[in-house]
Amino acid sequence: MTGLYLHIPFCAQKCAYCDFVSYGGRESLLPSYLSALKREAETYRGEKIGTVFFGGGTPSLMSEKQIEDLCAFVRDCFDLAPDVEWTMEANPASVTKEKMLAALSGGVNRVSLGAQSLSDDVLAFLGRAHTRAQLETAVEAVKTAGFDKWNLDLITALPGQTAEAWGNTLKEAIAFAPTHISCYSLICDPQTPLGRMAAKGEIVLPDDEQERAMVHLTEQTLARAGYEQYEISNFALPGHACRHNINYWECGDYIGLGCAAHSLFRGARKRNTPSLPRYLTAADPTEETQTLSDRDKREERVFLGLRMNRGVDIARFERDFALDFHAFYASALQTNLDRGFLEEAEGFLRLTARGRDFCDTVAAEFMETA
């Protein structure tokens, strides 16, 4: 079933590490942007959709009325599955109970809160627009509105962060009782303020060993609290894994709408313009379309499949590519099975706990096979 992503590229301010296509302080453009988004959506009218994701940017910058209106539009424009999973990303600074109620009654059934840290000092360092107190209020709003599926996003491997500090963050996050937790290591693109500080030596990021120690602590702490890891950076209580993201990692079809949005639909990858003025005015916002070769598809299937704890579905691979998986990848397979980085079980090839530390290396060795 196809996933549907709607990008809302506005943020109250630009975070110091952010290299996403998002615009700080431009939310006055939301009305014209939402019109352009609907215009683009019309080209897909009637498509069957299994999951919906309002991402950003900061979708919670929309007013209650805009949330209601966009939800009604999505329900009218698309053929949503009866069990549709419908997520809205939210920044704690712009969450209100009224907005959460508008989203819930509009069909949204999952909220992803961008907490990133639970410390005001760290939030200020990251340039986030919210405080710890606002996060607590937002969590309360999500819960009292009636959402029973919600995620907290956290960032780890911060400059100077100790294992003890990160362990405490995890424990406090667990105490909020989210059904899903995503933990990403900080990546400082050189074009971002934090990236420039790192380049000048003003901040020092943890080395690989320190970062892996944080990741292991994450895995152990969340496992003890009942969160199952289902992807390198994603953990969920049983039955609460994010189906929308699983569809990406399984290389399913998805339609991406909005400025800079990507689609993978009917064998073609499409990328929209990242230019907001152009998105607002263009009859067709497509910047690039690429028909994927079998090689592209195989690489993505293995690269993304290995990120998931379930691994790569070997029978599906062989069916889709008319290849003997074991013969085709014989060299990369044998090398990584011998190293103890991979294991095969129940028809899936997956990374071992040790192999997860070398996910990119293992994937690169598979990529070398044409």
Ligand code: SF4
């Ligand atoms: S809230 Fe997210 S998208 Fe917006 S600036 Fe911060 S990191 Fe970027």
